[in-house]
Amino acid sequence: MSNEILVFCEFEGGAPRKTALELLQRAVALGAGPVSALVIGNADSSALGANGAHKVYQVSAPALASYSTGAYTKAFAAALAASGAGTLIASASSIARDALPRLAARLGAGLGVECTELRNAGGRIVGRRPVYAGKALVDVNIQSPVAIFTLRPNSYPVGPAPGGSASVVLVDAGITEADVDVKVVGTLAPDSTAVDLTEAERIVSGGRSLKSKEQFDAVVRPLAAALGATAGASRAAVDAGYAGHGEQVGQTGKVVNPSLYIALGISGAIQHLAGMRTSRVIVAVNKDPEAPIFQFATYGIVGDLFEVAPMLQAELARG
Numbered sequence: 435m436s437n438e439i440l441v442f443c444e445f446e447g448g449a450p451r452k453t454a455l456e457l458l459q460r461a462v463a464l465g466a467g468p469v470s471a472l473v474i475g476n477a478d479s480s481a482l483g484a485n486g487a488h489k490v491y492q493v494s495a496p497a498l499a500s501y502s503t504g505a506y507t508k509a510f511a512a513a514l515a516a517s518g519a520g521t522l523i524a525s526a527s528s529i530a531r532d533a534l535p536r537l538a539a540r541l542g543a544g545l546g547v548e549c550t551e552l553r554n555a556g557g558r559i560v561g562r563r564p565v566y567a568g569k570a571l572v573d574v575n576i577q578s579p580v581a582i583f584t585l586r587p588n589s590y591p592v593g594p595a596p597g598g599s600a601s602v603v604l605v606d607a608g609i610t611e612a613d614v615d616v617k618v619v620g621t622l623a624p625d626s627t628a629v630d631l632t633e634a635e636r637i638v639s640g641g642r643s644l645k646s647k648e649q650f651d652a653v654v655r656p657l658a659a660a661l662g663a664t665a666g667a668s669r670a671a672v673d674a675g676y677a678g679h680g681e682q683v684g685q686t687g688k689v690v691n692p693s694l695y696i697a698l699g700i701s702g703a704i705q706h707l708a709g710m711r712t713s714r715v716i717v718a719v720n721k722d723p724e725a726p727i728f729q730f731a732t733y734g735i736v737g738d739l740f741e742v743a744p745m746l747q748a749e750l751a752r753g
């Protein structure tokens with residue numbers, strides 16, 4: 435295996451996702467070996483060269499038009515073999531969560547998931563990831579010839595594209611309809627146009643204390659909109675029907691990693707913290723000064739969220 439780093443780049447609406455650029459730029463910054471991109475599907479991959487890839491391995495086939503575990507695992511394996519890369523990195527997306535454990539098992543490769551840091555330790559890539567619901571961090575130093583890492587979105591900033599170009603290598607993975615184990619019969623667009631929670635730079639979340647869907651919509655969502663943020667919720671708020679299941683943050687919801695996380699009336703249960711503890715700045719608004727969330731908050735406001743949230747919004751409106 436070579437010291438080449440293969441970066442799985444996901445696309446949305448024909449353009450690379452922000453996470454793809456984050457990964458490519460981080461892989462280049464590691465300075466551990468040449469960086470190439472892996473694209474599954476027939477998207478135009480020309481932007482990836484400008485972000486640091488010297489080569490793009492592209493696997494396309496009609497059977498890859500939508501995600502399926504079997505076909506994608508085969509595509510990953512074929513691209514890895516074609517590139518000879520010793521390291522594969524991907525964003526901790528739903529595709530990576532589903533396909534990469536299967537790929538790792540198939541290849542006998544070590545897998546470090548949900549890393550929040552990747553560093554170069556003498557030419558080897560080492561990942562750092564939270565464990566025990568974020569109470570501790572471990573370093574993952576993979577010994578197998580192929581190492582696979584996933585990185586939480588927003589772990590590193592995305593800078594301007596450094597420039598450059600990549601040659602495209604078309605990889606024939608021999609994928610047919612027989613590899614498609616799950617057929618996608620339709621997709622539903624989310625109601626909101628806000629950035630997906632897992633990739634959002636800013637999140638405003640509300641808890642049980644909102645007391646109704648109407649109040650959640652009247653307090654949490656406008657503050658989120660004013661901040662250009664995505665709305666999130668605790669499980670208690672979701673279970674009560676104030677917010678959608680896709681908006682739940684936590685152990686059994688989404689794991690988020692924004693620059694700013696505002697928690698409105700959320701107590702800070704361990705299962706909620708598991709999903710947002712790595713946020714760079716946490717602002718907690720809670721009327722109970724003993725609420726556990728204050729132990730993890732960068733800034734804490736002891737007060738009634740129904741007074742504090744409109745005040746924050748008014749300040750934002752004043753610019």
Ligand SMILES: Cc1cc2nc3c(=O)[nH]c(=O)nc-3n(C[C@H](O)[C@H](O)[C@H](O)COP(=O)(O)OP(=O)(O)OC[C@H]3O[C@@H](n4cnc5c(N)ncnc54)[C@H](O)[C@@H]3O)c2cc1C
Pocket residue numbers: 640641642643667668669670671682683684685686687688698699700701702703704705706709719720721722725737738739740
């Ligand atoms: C297996 C398992 C998995 C779980 N997974 C998740 C998960 O993924 N995500 C998750 O969030 N939870 C999860 N939970 C539930 C978790 O344990 C908590 O019950 C939940 O997070 C509590 O939500 P909350 O903070 O909104 O509500 P509460 O714990 O009831 O807290 C409400 C808070 O609001 C404050 N408050 C009340 N009124 C106001 C006001 N007017 N202004 C300001 N503050 C106010 C209170 O002081 C309190 O701190 C899970 C639990 C289990 C057992």
